[in-house]
Amino acid sequence: MSLRVIPGGRGDADLPGLLVVGASEVVTVAGGPRAGAGQAEVDRRSAADAGGPTAPNAPAVAIWKGRILAVGGRADLERVLAGEGYRLDLFGRLDARGGAVTPGLVDPHTHLLFAGSREGELELRQRGAGYLDILAAGGGILSTVAATRAASAEELAAHGRRWLDEMLGHGVTTVEAKSGYGLDLATELRLLEVAHQLGTEGPVEVVPTWLGAHAVPPEFRGRPDGAEAFVRDLLDEQLPGVVAQGRAVAADVFCEQGVFTADQSRRILVAAAGFGLRPRLHADELAPSGGAELAAEIGATTADHLATPSEAGIAAMAAAAADGRPVVATLLPATTWFLMKDHHAPARTFIERGVPVAIGTDFNPGTSPTPSLPLAMTAACLNLRMSPDEVLAAVTINAALALGLADEIGSLEAGKQADLVIWAVPTSRQIPYWPAADLVRTVVKRGKIVLDRA
Numbered sequence: 543m544s545l546r547v548i549p550g551g552r553g554d555a556d557l558p559g560l561l562v563v564g565a566s567e568v569v570t571v572a573g574g575p576r577a578g579a580g581q582a583e584v585d586r587r588s589a590a591d592a593g594g595p596t597a598p599n600a601p602a603v604a605i606w607k608g609r610i611l612a613v614g615g616r617a618d619l620e621r622v623l624a625g626e627g628y629r630l631d632l633f634g635r636l637d638a639r640g641g642a643v644t645p646g647l648v649d650p651h652t653h654l655l656f657a658g659s660r661e662g663e664l665e666l667r668q669r670g671a672g673y674l675d676i677l678a679a680g681g682g683i684l685s686t687v688a689a690t691r692a693a694s695a696e697e698l699a700a701h702g703r704r705w706l707d708e709m710l711g712h713g714v715t716t717v718e719a720k721s722g723y724g725l726d727l728a729t730e731l732r733l734l735e736v737a738h739q740l741g742t743e744g745p746v747e748v749v750p751t752w753l754g755a756h757a758v759p760p761e762f763r764g765r766p767d768g769a770e771a772f773v774r775d776l777l778d779e780q781l782p783g784v785v786a787q788g789r790a791v792a793a794d795v796f797c798e799q800g801v802f803t804a805d806q807s808r809r810i811l812v813a814a815a816g817f818g819l820r821p822r823l824h825a826d827e828l829a830p831s832g833g834a835e836l837a838a839e840i841g842a843t844t845a846d847h848l849a850t851p852s853e854a855g856i857a858a859m860a861a862a863a864a865d866g867r868p869v870v871a872t873l874l875p876a877t878t879w880f881l882m883k884d885h886h887a888p889a890r891t892f893i894e895r896g897v898p899v900a901i902g903t904d905f906n907p908g909t910s911p912t913p914s915l916p917l918a919m920t921a922a923c924l925n926l927r928m929s930p931d932e933v934l935a936a937v938t939i940n941a942a943l944a945l946g947l948a949d950e951i952g953s954l955e956a957g958k959q960a961d962l963v964i965w966a967v968p969t970s971r972q973i974p975y976w977p978a979a980d981l982v983r984t985v986v987k988r989g990k991i992v993l994d995r996a
């Protein structure tokens with residue numbers, strides 16, 4: 543596979559413009575976040591309608607100084623650009639060579655930063671141990687907490703770079719990164735600072751989320767009021783520290799039976815929202831815990847996992863969506879798969895009830911050690927019964943909505959950041975169809991070519 547890139551296409555060139563041409567299709571996902579029947583409408587512009595990828599008016603994307611100028615037929619675009627005074631010689635040409643072009647993928651839920659690994663739990667689970675059994679035995683999250691507390695910022699950054707590179711290689715241009723393996727203020731601040739730093743380095747953009755309430759840490763366990771004392775510590779010490787640091791843009795809570803109750807989650811998230819942190823929840827992953835209801839009640843940006851929401855919770859999220867204040871159902875089917883569960887999030891119900899659905903990897907060392915959003919897309923097709931087009935909206939514009947960035951990324955439309963992927967397949971419908979294949983040919987971030995498999 544060789545890709546011809548003429549001068550100006552490269553990220554280090556001086557040309558301010560870039561024209562992406564030669565695509566078999568350009569799927570813009572333009573027009574705002576998707577819900578209901580609209581979840582499947584992705585605005586596919588097919589070159590077949592123009593006579594093929596090399597036809598004069600095949601679909602193309604014009605980029606100027608890191609932003610999308612327009613999407614349209616190449617000849618039409620060139621005429622309009624020239625008419626508006628743009629010099630066409632200031633546009634590099636990037637030839638997609640018959641590949642599909644989509645927005646850069648957005649992973650709306652990852653636990654990017656941690657130390658160590660937990661492959662032993664795979665065998666424990668094979669022998670029947672449950673997530674909460676492993677946690678109660680001091681394993682699970684707590685073993686990662688011990689390793690992460692001992693890791694330096696440099697070690698965490700090296701780990702983060704390695705996995706961000708993997709994600710970029712799967713077409714991901716923006717990633718949410720949660721803290722939550724520190725559970726004490728110093729480590730949580732270190733995780734949030736490293737997440738911020740990695741995003742500054744680029745090319746993958748990183749959105750830091752404070753997940754102080756991920757588990758009750760060892761120093762609070764064994765006390766009769768351990769969880770409650772830790773919640774007070776989160777509210778009185780950690781939250782003010784995180785706010786003062788200014789890196790986190792959202793706050794998340796693991797609202798689940800045996801971890802944090804809906805009432806404790808409400809107190810943390812309402813307090814965090816008071817400081818401007820967007821509320822998110824790990825909700826109803828293992829058992830109905832009032833998470834979906836709480837998300838709707840407090841106007842959370844997202845409710846994540848949702849493998850076992852109650853009917854009342856689904857109804858509350860549907861009502862919130864109908865009211866124009868949707869909670870994004872951020873579903874994580876790679877986790878359900880890796881945990882060998884037979885019960886899956888009711889994605890079809892959320893779509894039928896008008897709740898926007900996003901898909902993420904949940905990348906983490908215990909329950910979803912995959913950095914591949916396309917693999918999660920396959921799992922969404924197979925286990926959540928979502929169509930490939932519904933899934934594409936779920937990992938682009940709806941994932942951007944989950945991060946509060948729907949005006950900036952997640953679709954190819956004028957004015958937005960120029961983040962796109964050229965795939966080595968002719969249609970985006972093949973992205974989930976070839977599980978675990980390397981399908982990414984070229985990635986453009988903010989108008990620059992940041993990955994190119996020639």
Ligand SMILES: [Zn+2]
Pocket residue numbers: 651652653824904
């Ligand atoms: Zn998670």
